[in-house]
Amino acid sequence: MVITAIALGIFSMLLAMGIMNGMNNQMVENTIKTSLGHVAIHYDGFHNDMKLKYSFRPKPGIMKAVKDNQYVKHFTKRVKFEAMIRSSEASQGVMIMGIEPENEKKVSSIYQYTLKKEGSSFLESPDSDEILISATMADKLDLLVGDRLVVMFQDMNKELVGNAFTVKGLFETPISSFDKYVVYTGINTLQKMAGIGNKISEISIITGNKEEVDKAAGQMRNELSGKKLEILTWKDMAPSLVRSVALFDTMMYVFFAIIFITVIFSIANTLIMAIMERFHEIGVMKSIGTRPSWIGGMVMFEAVNLGLVGLAAGIVMAILVISLLGATGIDLGFYAESMRMWGTGTVIYPSLKTMDFVVSALIVFANTIIAAIYPAVKAARIKPLDALHYV
Amino acid sequence: MAIIQTSQLYKDYATNGVTVKALRGIDLTIDRGEFSALAGPSGSGKTTLLNIIGGLDHPTNGQVTVNDILLNDQSAKELARIRLNRIGFIFQAYNLIPVLTALENVEYILLLQGVEKEERYSRSSEILKEVGLGNELNRRPQELSGGQQQRVAVARAIVSQPDIVLADEPTANLDQETGAMLLDMMHDLNREKGITFLFSTHDQMVMERAERLLHLVDGQVSDDEWKTKKKTQKKTK
Numbered sequence: 001m002v003i004t005a006i007a008l009g010i011f012s013m014l015l016a017m018g019i020m021n022g023m024n025n026q027m028v029e030n031t032i033k034t035s036l037g038h039v040a041i042h043y044d045g046f047h048n049d050m051k052l053k054y055s056f057r058p059k060p061g062i063m064k065a066v067k068d069n070q071y072v073k074h075f076t077k078r079v080k081f082e083a084m085i086r087s088s089e090a091s092q093g094v095m096i097m098g099i100e101p102e103n104e105k106k107v108s109s110i111y112q113y114t115l116k117k118e119g120s121s122f123l124e125s126p127d128s129d130e131i132l133i134s135a136t137m138a139d140k141l142d143l144l145v146g147d148r149l150v151v152m153f154q155d156m157n158k159e160l161v162g163n164a165f166t167v168k169g170l171f172e173t174p175i176s177s178f179d180k181y182v183v184y185t186g187i188n189t190l191q192k193m194a195g196i197g198n199k200i201s202e203i204s205i206i207t208g209n210k211e212e213v214d215k216a217a218g219q220m221r222n223e224l225s226g227k228k229l230e231i232l233t234w235k236d237m238a239p240s241l242v243r244s245v246a247l248f249d250t251m252m253y254v255f256f257a258i259i260f261i262t263v264i265f266s267i268a269n270t271l272i273m274a275i276m277e278r279f280h281e282i283g284v285m286k287s288i289g290t291r292p293s294w295i296g297g298m299v300m301f302e303a304v305n306l307g308l309v310g311l312a313a314g315i316v317m318a319i320l321v322i323s324l325l326g327a328t329g330i331d332l333g334f335y336a337e338s339m340r341m342w343g344t345g346t347v348i349y350p351s352l353k354t355m356d357f358v359v360s361a362l363i364v365f366a367n368t369i370i371a372a373i374y375p376a377v378k379a380a381r382i383k384p385l386d387a388l389h390y391v
Numbered sequence: 392m393a394i395i396q397t398s399q400l401y402k403d404y405a406t407n408g409v410t411v412k413a414l415r416g417i418d419l420t421i422d423r424g425e426f427s428a429l430a431g432p433s434g435s436g437k438t439t440l441l442n443i444i445g446g447l448d449h450p451t452n453g454q455v456t457v458n459d460i461l462l463n464d465q466s467a468k469e470l471a472r473i474r475l476n477r478i479g480f481i482f483q484a485y486n487l488i489p490v491l492t493a494l495e496n497v498e499y500i501l502l503l504q505g506v507e508k509e510e511r512y513s514r515s516s517e518i519l520k521e522v523g524l525g526n527e528l529n530r531r532p533q534e535l536s537g538g539q540q541q542r543v544a545v546a547r548a549i550v551s552q553p554d555i556v557l558a559d560e561p562t563a564n565l566d567q568e569t570g571a572m573l574l575d576m577m578h579d580l581n582r583e584k585g586i587t588f589l590f591s592t593h594d595q596m597v598m599e600r601a602e603r604l605l606h607l608v609d610g611q612v613s614d615d616e617w618k619t620k621k622k623t624q625k626k627t628k
Contacts, residue, residue: 289473291468291472291503292471
């Protein structure tokens with residue numbers, strides 16, 4: 001019973017941890033891959049006020065600092081600002097992004113998210129005067145691939161400019177808020193419309209992995225210091241995402257607390273039952289001279305042994321199940337809208353880090369000790385005479 | 392030289408609001424090396440007296456001294472230490488630890504005393520051979536007869552070389568022949584090792600073999616009879 005309770009406790013804990021890790025990772029990865037990148041270089045002030053006036057020229061010195069950075073894997077230039085799009089049915093405010101299609105494929109996943117059916121396809125060139133919109137937006141504006149829409153915005157001279165674009169393709173990302181707000185066209189087309197020459201809004205960068213982000217950003221900050229640029233990591237650009245991850249972590253700890261309060265009572269209850277079964281035996285042991293502390297220690301020792309076996313069983317179960325689910329994923333398609341709101345995608349791939357095992361093992365071990373204290377004290381206080389008369 | 396002394400020992404039990412007076416002012420002195428028995432009808436206070444002398448129970452009033460140690464003042468931990476080192480117990484129902492073998496049951500006492508493994512084994516196996524169980528070392532209690540189990544209990548009681556062995560109705564669950572054999576063995580241990588034995592009993596055979604017979608009636612010593620030449624006195628209340 002104790003072993004089962006501990007094994008199920010640690011299994012539940014690790015599974016929950018794995019799922020939460022998977023959701024957090026996917027939420028972060030999806031946000032990075034959809035729009036943010038790992039690091040972005042902007043003109044100073046752009047992040048807080050995404051206006052055309054904060055465009056900057058990608059001078060050779062800047063591009064060299066990016067290209068020569070050992071941690072930079074891929075990068076792309078973008079122009080982005082707020083605009084209005086209008087179909088024959090409706091209009092809405094959007095963030096329009098001018099992109100270099102070939103480089104964008106390497107930096108973001110928008111190419112993968114572009115639907116490859118019913119004529120929908122990705123942009124082909126920076127000069128493209130076609131537009132990519134989300135399937136959600138197409139529904140709202142009642143547009144199909146090949147339909148025309150009008151993009152309007154204020155150019156550098158605060159003149160209202162507009163142009164008609166053909167819908168080249170539709171995309172669907174795991175983040176519903178992104179789909180409701182962002183559209184793509186060729187970077188050169190947008191630069192011409194906005195009258196900003198070859199100026200850009202940002203250079204979006206992907207590093208080898210998330211652990212290299214701070215090193216890459218730090219190195220570029222050093223090399224580009226003195227220039228009026230802001231070099232931001234994904235954490236700087238998405239503080240709400242960081243807070244969401246922290247919120248998930250907090251929820252996880254609350255969940256663990258609930259699991260382990262249950263486990264503590266289960267272990268304590270089972271140990272007390274085990275003591276009652278051996279009540280007479282403990283009485284005999286005490287009557288022939290066993291010290292109370294020895295009896296208490298014996299119960300603790302037993303609990304620790306049971307804890308270790310339960311721990312091992314729980315970890316093995318968790319590794320097997322999480323390895324399987326990590327490969328197949330957990331399809332939460334029936335919660336698709338909620339999952340897209342969180343930006344996690346509908347299939348969660350649980351994952352665990354070594355530290356997760358260490359933390360959960362320590363927590364379970366501590367819980368086992370705590371759970372054993374009361375039964376141990378109770379056993380130590382058994383009166384030998386009462387126990388000898390108990391059969 | 393007194394090894395056990397009780398002075399005005401009283402024990403009351405409250406059961407369902409009714410107070411039962413189990414002991415009513417017992418004054419008793421047992422000298423080192425005695426082979427004595429407490430006799431009397433059920434409810435006369437024999438087991439209660441034995442339990443108090445063994446530190447398993449506390450008196451309501453009065454004092455009990457074992458080997459010059461006043462038990463009244465001792466903590467549970469200290470009483471456990473006294474039981475471990477000074478007193479051996481033999482129970483009517485044997486009370487061996489069922490998951491341990493005969494050898495392990497005897498070794499357990501030495502383990503508590505911190506005796507090294509090899510010495511534990513040699514002393515325990517030797518004492519089990521002395522009580523005639525040299526071939527049953529690795530049998531668990533349920534694999535032994537009642538007489539064999541009680542002999543393991545005797546071995547467990549004496550392996551630590553205690554000053555006193557307290558035996559509560561040790562022959563009650565044994566047949567006549569086994570009981571006689573066990574009593575002979577305990578008497579030999581009394582004579583050879585100088586261990587003091589104090590029994591509580593109903594058994595006529597135990598009463599006959601005891602060198603001193605203390606009769607208890609209603610929680611009081613009604614008769615103190617010496618049957619050997621050690622002391623020739625007879626105290627009748």
